[in-house]
Amino acid sequence: MKLTLLGTGCPSVDHKRYGPSNLVTSKKAKILIDCGSGVTQRLNKLKISSANIDALLFTHLHSDHAVDFYQLIISSWHSYRIKPWKIYGPKGTKKFVKKIMDSWSDERKLRISYEARSSVKAFDIEVTEFKSLGKIKIKDINIRYFEVDHKPVKYAYGFYFTNNNKKLTISGDTRPCENLMKFAQKSDVLLHEVFIEGEIKKTNKMRTKKTLHNVQSYHTTSSEVGKVAFITQSKKLVLTHFVPTRFNKTKLKKIVKKDFGKDPIIGEDLLTIKI
Numbered sequence: 001m002k003l004t005l006l007g008t009g010c011p012s013v014d015h016k017r018y019g020p021s022n023l024v025t026s027k028k029a030k031i032l033i034d035c036g037s038g039v040t041q042r043l044n045k046l047k048i049s050s051a052n053i054d055a056l057l058f059t060h061l062h063s064d065h066a067v068d069f070y071q072l073i074i075s076s077w078h079s080y081r082i083k084p085w086k087i088y089g090p091k092g093t094k095k096f097v098k099k100i101m102d103s104w105s106d107e108r109k110l111r112i113s114y115e116a117r118s119s120v121k122a123f124d125i126e127v128t129e130f131k132s133l134g135k136i137k138i139k140d141i142n143i144r145y146f147e148v149d150h151k152p153v154k155y156a157y158g159f160y161f162t163n164n165n166k167k168l169t170i171s172g173d174t175r176p177c178e179n180l181m182k183f184a185q186k187s188d189v190l191l192h193e194v195f196i197e198g199e200i201k202k203t204n205k206m207r208t209k210k211t212l213h214n215v216q217s218y219h220t221t222s223s224e225v226g227k228v229a230f231i232t233q234s235k236k237l238v239l240t241h242f243v244p245t246r247f248n249k250t251k252l253k254k255i256v257k258k259d260f261g262k263d264p265i266i267g268e269d270l271l272t273i274k275i
């Protein structure tokens, strides 16, 4: 199995860190997790066609994780997708997909008839909404999904993927929570979000004290993420979803290593990790 970080950023714009998105691949399967801003450009850079993605999984429906959804669908149509899209996500995903597709329906109809491409399968979208806990199998990859704690977001999920006796866990957006500690146990790779509290500049008008407090409190801070990785006995910890996107990497590694006992890997866009 391979994990490729497509976007390691957050809602703030940074041309070096695109919106949150990850790709999990095996010999047979290609699974996309989230579709943040720039996801199709990153796939293109990897020479992977969106026509060949087997499934898209949403961790949650915050816009930074879902904003390029329509771009993904359209690019897959342009790339001659000849199979329906399989989409999995939290409660609300059916409504979200329908609304996005509806908002472009006039433009799409016109395009479909004018461009006369040979397949419209890309617009055939099957959505499955998650229960609180469950399993999915995509070709040779087994997936377990579980709820994480990103409240006030009501439905947010983490995943673990297994293939060839290897385990990859993706935290999604979450504060430290019991479910993640439980389901991420003994991961070969734990991909975890991080909020780097020491790097946030307190500019007066852009962010209030309340903004900082609230944003920090539904994420996992740099002084917590190493503890999470240690408790889960994960072999490797890869950090992503950096808030803020620019920070001192040496300092972050040092803070996390104190708790984890090992250096974490600082995620970068297009970094690929073999699992």
Ligand SMILES: [Zn+2]
Binding pocket: 010, 011, 020, 062, 064, 065, 173, 241
């Ligand atoms: Zn996010």
Ligand SMILES: [Zn+2]
Binding pocket: 060, 062, 150, 173
């Ligand atoms: Zn979020």
